[in-house]
Amino acid sequence: MEVKRRRRTREALTGYAFILPAVIFFAVLGVYTLGYSLLLSFARWNGFSPHWTWVGIDNYLDVLFRDPNVAPYVLDAAVHTLLVMIVVPILAVVAGLPVALALNRITFLRTTLRTVFFLPYVTTGIAVFYAWTYVLQPQGSLNFILESLGLGTLAQPQGFLGNPATALPTLIAVMAWSSIPIAILLYLTGLQAIDPAVLDAAKVDGATGLRTTTSVIWPLLRPITAAVVLLNLRDALQGFQMFLLMTNGGPGGHTNVLGLEIYKQAFFKELRPTLGIASAIGWLLFVAAILLAFVNVRMLRSRT
Known part of the structure; x- marks a missing residue:
């Protein structure tokens, strides 16, 4: 023993x-x-002085409404982030599910097509963001293609990233382009896990393909949809590399998001100590992410 x-x-x-x-x-x-x-987040510090200045909740008050040099920029960034959080998950679901359904049904070149659709996810990064920047320039490929097709009225002389009206929608489209492949992969995994007997029973009951998709497949894929939405919400809240590299928040702050605003407040506000401000924004963002994740899980549990 x-x-x-x-x-x-x-x-x-x-x-x-x-x-x-x-x-x-x-x-x-x-x-x-x-x-x-x-x-x-409860102090003022410029990153160089040996001591902090403790200010309590002043940083949070400045971020939310009190400081005119901070609050308006944070509010604009929050609005832009909210738009990204709403549109990108919707595009990922709306585009990812039909493609996954098509890939699950075809047999010819299935592996090749899956690889092609998954490439945007594995190739995202600095090089891809710079490539998109070149495509979207005034003399870029997209304007050239539009003019060649006789759609010159849709072309943007200042570039799609230089026009305040098109800059944010363009970046949302690029982010969706990079997030749709993982949605396709997750939906494919869910589709392959569905018992074929369930689909056969729906056919015996006379359900059409559309009815089977909406009444049988879609409810069974609800947990996958929750995962897709949660992943894209995370990217929308935390991701700012694309916005930094492609527009740096421009033109005129029309593509500024919270992650990028934190970066700017921490490292590019040299006139006053703002690392505490950046930390306060980061913790507010963290709390928002936790609440969104909690709501997402609660909604998933209530429907399963």
Whole structure:
């Protein structure tokens, strides 16, 4: 008995020894960073002075309404972020589900087509964002194609990213283009998990293809839809690289989002200490993300 106990203790210590580096790494880069940013959100600091200036909730009040040099920009960025959060998930679902249904039914070149549709997801990054910027320039490929097709009235002389009316919708379209492949993949996984007997029963009952899709397949894919929406909400809240690289929030702040505003407040407001302001915006964004995730999970549970 004593030998078994020692062996179990030795195995437990060995296991703890293996996971200890990961725990330390998480504690340093995760817990410490979160705690540090939370404390910083209640202080003023420019990133260089040796001491903070504790201001309590002043940063949050300035962000929400009090400071005219911060609040209007944050409000505009929040509105733009909200538009991205609404439109991108809708486009991902509306475009991803029909493509997944088509790919699930065809047999000819199925693997090749799946690879083609998934390429935008695995190739997204700085190079792709710069490629899109070139396509959308005044002398870019998109204007050239529109003019070649006789649709010159739709072309944008200042570029699709230079026109305040088209800049944000264009970036939303690019973000949707990069998020639709993962929606297709998730829907394909869900479709392949559906019991064929269920679909056969619907056909026996006289359901058409459209009725089977809306009354049988769609309800069964509701958890997948919730996952697709949640992933795109996360990207809309946290992602700002595309906005930074393609427009840097321009023209005139029409593509500024909360993630980009945090970046600007932290590193490009050199006239006054704003790292505390950036941290406050980040924590408000974090709370919004938690609430959205909670609502999404509650809605999913209430319908399953």
